[in-house]
Amino acid sequence: MRRGTWMVAAGVLAAALLVGCGSSSSSSSSGGGSASNASSNKSPVVIGTSLSLSGDFSADGQAFQKGYQLWASDVNKAGGLLGHPVKLDVVSDASSPAQVVTNYQKLISSDHAKLVFGPFSTLLTVPASKVVNRYGYAFVEGAGGAPAAFGNGLHNIFDVSLPVIDNLVPFAKWVASLPASERPKTAAYATSDDPFTQPQIPLAQNIMSAAGIKTVYSKVFPAEVTDYAPIATAVASSKADAVVLGSVDVPTVSAFVHAFIQQHYSPKVFIATAGPDQGAAFLKAAGGAKNAEGIMYPNGWYPGYANAQSQKLVSEYVAKYGGTPADVNADVAEAYSVGQAIAQAVAATHSLDNPKIISYLHSGVTLNSVQGPVKFNAQGENGQAAAFVFQWQKGNQVQVLPVGASGSKPPLIPKPNWGS
Amino acid sequence: MSASSLAKAVVDGILTGGVYALMAAGLTLIFGVMDIINIAQGALIVLGAYMSYVLSVHLGIDLFVGLIITIPAFFVLGVAIEWAFMRRLREQDRTAMSILVTYAVAIIIEGLLSVIFGVDYLQLRASYVDSTFHILGFYLPYIYVFGFLLAIGLLGVLYWILYRTHFGRGVRGSLQNRTAAELIGVNVNRVRAVSVGIGVAVTAAGGMVFGATNAFNPSSGYDLISRLLSIVILAGLGSIAGALVAALFMVTLEDVVAVVWSPVWATLVYYASLIVVLSFRPGGLFGSAAVRAQ
Amino acid sequence: MRLRPPARALLVATAVAILGVFPLIFSSPTSTSIAVFTLIFMVAACAWNMFAGSSGYIALGHAVYFGCGAYTLTLLANHLGFAAGWGVFALVPVAGIVAGLIAVPTGLIALRARRHTFVVITIAFMFIFQLAAFNLGFTGGSSGLQPPTPLWSVDTYNLNFYYVTAVVLLATFVLTWLVRRSRFGLQLLSIRDDEERARGLGVRVARVKLSAFVLSAIPVGMVGGIYAYFLGQIFPQFAFDPLFDLSIALMAFIGGLGTLVGPLLGALVLESLQQYFTVQYGSSQAYLIIYGALFLVVVLLLPRGVIPSLEELISRARAEPPEQGPEEPGRTADTIEAVR
């Protein structure tokens, strides 16, 4: 018995170490793989970030890591920051706020990161921003756009992405402006109880109600639901013409899609705040392009975005990680934009000095990013962020709103029936 | 609030409840026989979903047909887990230490799945996942109906094993009184290994239905544990029929509250009603008085 | 462990000294940050064990008191207009008291049940409070709440939190020690071994259990408040976190359930190593596998927890013949004081 225990224990340990050796070599915490391309022989500049590589936010966390790495390798190819090659220092926070607090202190004080990038999700961004603020570092992030992250009196936080609260505004205005024959008469609103989605829905609902679109269902559901069927069925039985879904991830949207299909309910307009932006991952869960057809989502970016830098990012992504352009999700671009904003600030100030970078970012300059122009307001939100609405059309993400904007194609309305 | 959407919520609750009963059945069997709280149950369900995914996507085997492979594989896995880890815990500290061990097992499974499959969400696909039939004014998805029938079928088999076979007598003996079972010649070690094997095997089926009705990734299992645990306790330890009734009751209640009142309060009502019922029936709905007497 | 009083006093003095000087020696913010979280979990595991370890009631809902402490401190600090700084720490005891008050009704209901039913009821309470925090207006819902953020420098920020938490830890440890050697503590242990018989010997079990439950909720509420203040943000899912419940139970189990120092050791090892490993190796793909495997190995090699297993080894090394009771295998060498 005792010997058995030792044997099992030893076996477990040996197996774990084997696996560990096998795959830790493939894991990389430095994105500066092509640092040698940089002509410079200056000391590398360490940029630290904490990402959720495991746990609840792991899907987005890992996409963010790719975005940061692509940026790092691009910037190194271009000679680095002020001639210093960039060395990314990625640590994992396992989706835990306590860990994220420790991680940024470690990145700055022990790893001597000169600059830091934000983590994934508002839930982790807020505690992280306070730590980083203590060090006087600029905290540029791409995925902490909920109102909770701003207005805390912090001067150092900058979100390169679209402020979450305005996400649905172009959509709501467009719906309101449709000719009466096409305009939905009724709308259903269902949203996850989450700081990311919650603020967006009422704003959209106000605009649409003002245009005479009757609200036939409006409910909040818990962030962690194990059975979406009754909620989705209730939405379906409301027979609303338009569905506005406040979702944070793929499983939520996919659950609604499947339930709607099962209920033979196909709204004329269907928009979900997050999930459909996840490219191929969304298609996999939703059950293919036919089911995705016509689904809309608001975002600042999509793989087909008509922007030279963005196109380059997509092709680099495909070259490095394989797949098709549709596999590139918006997290990658959000992360990449963070790097771009920092790089421009460094170039403009000719320094890696955080206070200078902060005041530069607050100076009202307009920066370029793969997501379009970036201009920070007093709170650090990107007031210039392009607010787009995209739609899945024939397996591709297509920019449809704002109507008439460069790159916009006509939206598919009404959304075709499932699978047709 | 129309009567039909209420009726639909009840039907949804019953169908989904069947799936939960299937996922909880393995837990209740292991819990009852071994006094082990299997925290890894959620991870095993997700593992089952991934196995069905591999079989259906890479080998083109139908989800239900694939169970012919996954259920025996999971049986072996269960026996191995029992032999390697659970058996080594001492009687006295077993319940407490089992939480530690199975938690570690859950972490390892999550880690392996992330390495192999990545963390993107998947959902099982088959022609019947999205198709429905029309009955009594509702659309019923085939997958839920098939899942429910599978649950009833497998629970029936479990019930038959427990109440109609020699082995089942041994299991029930070990449930009620370990020492006495040993005295009348039950090989308790073997009964335990086989029980865990069966418990895990059933979980493979639960995982398949879960994967066909939900999008999942390697860390999806954690949200399930507290729910399954509450079903098992509400049912009464080791009671298969109880697990079915408890799952149907709880999920239906939750679905009805979600439709009638609000989804955000539905889960709260779920847990509150759990507390109320258990306050009056501490042994669970189908628990024997033995639990109380201890 | 059964040490002689002088040896024990020396051990305690050394531990307190290490606690005092640790952040001065390992002064990097990484280590002090890990240390603050570790102390928070040490308090929680120690307090939890005072109830659960002594009475045998495995409560998996102490996150209720952690979260209530966190919300109490944050709400009071914001509504009473506390300036960020030392003043907010005055609310830490209040957070503990509120948590203790909430433990009275929840404990009354949960403690009517036993064993597994009790476990599940405590879990259910945890989810009820989490969902209430999501849905009630004054909690800020899913956007959470932010307590004032102290404007301390990088060098002192962690230190201030460290020492406040260390004081709470000392107080909690003294409390558990007092309880352990008291008549009340003996009654708790008798409930763990045989509740029915304890009643037959005049132990007012309902009162004893509830008192211990409430007592254990207070320090948990206090560190909940500290946690919210330290993080500067509180969200429902992190204030009322099922993983918190699992963690403190795991810490107590791995250190030795029901022992005086086991949970402290368990929390010290588990929380600090977990944070360290995650920050150090978390970006490796195999991180979870290795972490889980190491965990398994520890549990399999020390199947009763560190302290009891060590005691067993020591007593075996002293070459005492193993004495086995007819029905209870193994030496039951709890750290309970025997006759002096």
Place this chain on the structure above:
Amino acid sequence: MSALIEAEGVGKAFGGLQALTDCSLSVAEGSVSGLIGPNGSGKTTLFNLMTGYERASRGEIRLGGESITRATPERVFALGVGRTFQITRLFFRLTVLENMLVATQRHEGWLRSVLRVAGSAAERVRALELLEFVGLSGLAARPAGELSYGQRKLLELATLLVADPAVLLLDEPTAGVNPTLINQLTERIRELNRAGKTFLVVEHNMEFVMGLCHQVTVLHQGRTLLTGTPEQVRADPAVLDAYLGGADDDDL
């Protein structure tokens, strides 16, 4: 001699099962009384009712004339009724001495009970004396789980004595105990009885009962069949019938 503890017309049903129908019993102060009956006749159930572990469906239990029908076990013990269990119940992970200290009845405030060390010097001395009395003083520091079966029975008895109860209800004190220890046990009971303690003993060991008890009550199928001296009981044909015709289902 007046009745110290008595049951009158007591009945108890578990679900549909009538464990006790009509049961009356009276234990005179200063006596050693026996309670016998075939398995399943309701002896242990009666004990449970008398000590507050179960609530009687009908009838009344009195201690010194006061009703204790609805009292809790804690209360019953505080009033001076101690009991042992059919299967010995001890605090197996506590030491023998600690087992003795649990029963100490001291009326003190909640805060004092938390802050004061368990067992004052006087209580420890008293506990050790009682352990001496049952011959276990050498094992005081051992975990109770290490004791032999007979030693456990003795310890269980000793733990009750700490609180100096007026009545002791013993449930099968000799079951599984070797003859030497039975003699020791008999001696101790006699000694305590001389010192004024009242006993009610459930027993299958007829030799033990007949040798020890002043009065014996026979239970059959949930009813009291008769009460009398050991000689009367032995001679009654109804008792023999009860035993011969007794069902062999489990004791309730």
